[in-house]
Amino acid sequence: MTSPSIGHVSDTARWVAVYRxxxxxxxxxxxxxxLASMLAGEQGVTLGASGMLPRGARNHWPTVVRTRLVDDLVIDSLQRGCDRVINLAAGLDTRPYRLDIPAETIWYEADLPDLIAYKAARLADRRARCERVTRTVDVTDETATAEFxxxxxxxxxxxxVITEGLLPYLEASQVRMLSNALRRPEIRWWAQDHWSPAMLRMVNLTMGRELGSARWTFASSLNFYQDWSVETAHSIFRAAARWHRSPLVLRGWALLPDTEPGARLERSQFWCGAVRLTHSDREGRV
Known part of the structure; x- marks a missing residue:
């Protein structure tokens, strides 16, 4: 029997770098x-170029589309007055280097020690477009997260705050803790990739063996996030069809709701996308 390709959830960061x-x-x-090839490493790039990624991980279009959608949310937030970005479980993300970010912006990245050290070594001679601060933080540790x-x-x-690629690997209690910790007066937006429960089951069914210990554990309706409101929601399926990234058989899924985060979105069993939340008591504030 083939052993899982992922030994720890942080290993998925290299997959994402390969896809980028x-x-x-x-x-x-x-x-x-x-910078993606450098961060993925020679082994990762070789696997990607040769088509030897694990069977369930070869078609990378959902991750690619998610990356672009979150890119757009970051740029839009900066244009609307964002002066600080906090990327939790940042992995091998390179947005401070590749996006048009104002130099006065401060960009914080938090992740586990091994990933922070690996990334620092690989990017030692590179300069971000804004001030970039890294911290080693286990985002499942309530006290450490609050202090950070x-x-x-x-x-x-x-x-x-960005939690791209993080929440599906957490338990519901950990997501609730994080949601409460982010309800600070300075935090105006929370960008995340959102997956319905049906999508979680589909991912584990098709990629469970490759994910190994990193199988997904959390999915919910958007009603899960108490005291948060959906400001913007963009369907991965709709964007993938528009950008010609999804398989032909899934092009019909582009009809799923996109920027209407109301009842239709809540009822959709197969919805996934990039979502930006805002505090319910801060809606409409500048």
């Missing part, structure tokens, strides 16, 4: 990440 490298090589790339957020939010007026 593959997308960046396309003539019609949705984004360009010149207090530091990262200090002096900020409008913070965007």
């Amino acid at each position: 490298a593959l997308e960046s090589a396309r003539p019609d790339a949705l984004f360009h990440d010149e 957020l207090a530091e990262a939010c200090e002096g900020a007026r409008a913070v965007l």
Whole structure:
């Protein structure tokens, strides 16, 4: 029996870097990440180029589309006055290097020690477009997370928090803890990838063996996030069809709701997308 390709959830960061490298090589790339290959490492890039990624992980279009959708949410937030970005479980993300970010923006990244050290070594001679601060934080540790957020939010007026690729690997109680911790007055937006329970079951069914110990454990309706409101929601399926990334058989899924985060979205069993939440008591504030 083939052993799982993933030994720890943090190992998925290299998969994502491989996908960004593959997308960046396309003539019609949705984004360009010149650092992705370096971060993926020679082994990761070789696997991607040879088609030898695990069976369930070969078609990388959902991750690529998610990356572009979150890119767009970041840029939109910056244009609307965001002065601080906090990326929780940042993995091998390179947005501070590749996006057009104002130099005065402060960008915090938090992750486990091994990932922080690996990334620092690989990017030692690279300069981000804004001030970038890294911290080793286990986001499942309530006290450590609260202390980190207090530091990262200090002096900020409008913070965007990103939890891309994080929540599906947590337990519901951990997501609830994080949701409560993010309800700080400095935090205006929370960007995440949202997956319905039916999508979680589908991912574990098709990629469970490759994910190993990193099988998904959390999915919910958007009603789960008490005291948060959906400001923006973009369907991965709709965007993938628009950008010609999804398989032909799934093009019909582009009809699923996109930016209408109301009852239709809540009723959709197969919805997944990039979502930006805001505090319910801060809606409409500048």
